[in-house]
Amino acid sequence: MGGSSQGLINLLRGWPNPDLLPVAQIKAAAASALSHPDVSTSGLLYGPDPGYEPLRQQLAKWLTSFYQPSQPIGPERICISGGASQDLACILQVFSDPVYTRHVWMVSPTYFMACRIFEDSGFYGRLRSVPEDNEGIDIEFLVRELQKAEKEAKLKGNNEPIYRHLVYAVPTFSNPSSMTMSLRRRQQLVSVARQYDALVITDDVYDQLQWQRDSASTRPHDTEAAMPRIVDVDRTLDGGSEREGADGFGNAVSNGSFSKIVGPGVRTGWAEGTKKFAYELSQW
Numbered sequence: 001m002g003g004s005s006q007g008l009i010n011l012l013r014g015w016p017n018p019d020l021l022p023v024a025q026i027k028a029a030a031a032s033a034l035s036h037p038d039v040s041t042s043g044l045l046y047g048p049d050p051g052y053e054p055l056r057q058q059l060a061k062w063l064t065s066f067y068q069p070s071q072p073i074g075p076e077r078i079c080i081s082g083g084a085s086q087d088l089a090c091i092l093q094v095f096s097d098p099v100y101t102r103h104v105w106m107v108s109p110t111y112f113m114a115c116r117i118f119e120d121s122g123f124y125g126r127l128r129s130v131p132e133d134n135e136g137i138d139i140e141f142l143v144r145e146l147q148k149a150e151k152e153a154k155l156k157g158n159n160e161p162i163y164r165h166l167v168y169a170v171p172t173f174s175n176p177s178s179m180t181m182s183l184r185r186r187q188q189l190v191s192v193a194r195q196y197d198a199l200v201i202t203d204d205v206y207d208q209l210q211w212q213r214d215s216a217s218t219r220p221h222d223t224e225a226a227m228p229r230i231v232d233v234d235r236t237l238d239g240g241s242e243r244e245g246a247d248g249f250g251n252a253v254s255n256g257s258f259s260k261i262v263g264p265g266v267r268t269g270w271a272e273g274t275k276k277f278a279y280e281l282s283q284w
């Protein structure tokens with residue numbers, strides 16, 4: 001950060017650049033959707049719980065082509081929500097219980113809003129920070145602290161069968177550190193989560209915001225992910241959630257977001273590349 005107030009960038013929020021908000025495209029998309037009764041009627045009624053099926057199908061295709069996992073991502077694995085923050089609260093409501101779930105382990109520094117969401121979901125006073133090194137989350141520290149927490153919980157007779165721990169991370173282009181967790185560390189984290197009955201919740205909201213290093217390239221961004229999501233690592237590592245002895249639920253869940261790709265926040269010098277990116281997205 002520079003010394004003068006003019007040079008300061010507020011990294012606390014991923015604030016979109018107003019010049020890049022795609023007002024015209026969203027207006028056109030809404031008008032088009034509302035003029036087709038099969039879309040508008042089901043869209044304005046109470047829809048299916050996991051979300052509008054054709055949208056889930058399109059998202060499944062897009063995510064498969066972006067992440068290139070060994071098995072295609074099916075629409076049955078996707079739920080439409082009001083964004084990553086809202087979905088974090090939904091995940092906590094379904095998969096955690098503040099009475100039994102011991103702690104929320106958060107890679108530090110963390111996205112500030114996530115703390116409030118965990119606290120509002122009953123975890124006030126139970127957030128724990130986990131440092132990161134140059135490969136990502138510090139696994140040795142995490143295991144040491146998990147062991148201590150398990151000892152304490154057992155002394156209190158807390159043995160309920162729900163996820164005992166939550167781990168929160170932004171593994172790719174993290175907000176605010178900008179770090180990307182290595183593949184090896186993602187695999188280690190999944191193994192530890194399985195061992196300690198933890199659910200790893202990742203905000204994979206910045207994965208698409210990557211730019212070509214080659215300035216001569218005509219495409220401002222890469223069309224394939226830099227790294228597999230932790231949820232996809234969990235699907236495949238040592239037989240995934242269907243491996244012998246596992247309960248089939250898995251130990252990771254991914255939060256995506258449209259806000260970072262529909263209204264990206266940029267410094268002035270990046271505006272041209274991002275405009276191109278927004279334009280290309282509108283063509284998909």
Ligand SMILES: Cc1ncc(COP(=O)(O)O)c(C=O)c1O
Nearest residue numbers: 014083084085111175203257259
């Ligand atoms: C890590 C992280 N997760 C989630 C969000 C918010 O996503 P959404 O707008 O989809 O709720 C942000 C926005 O800054 C973020 O940085």
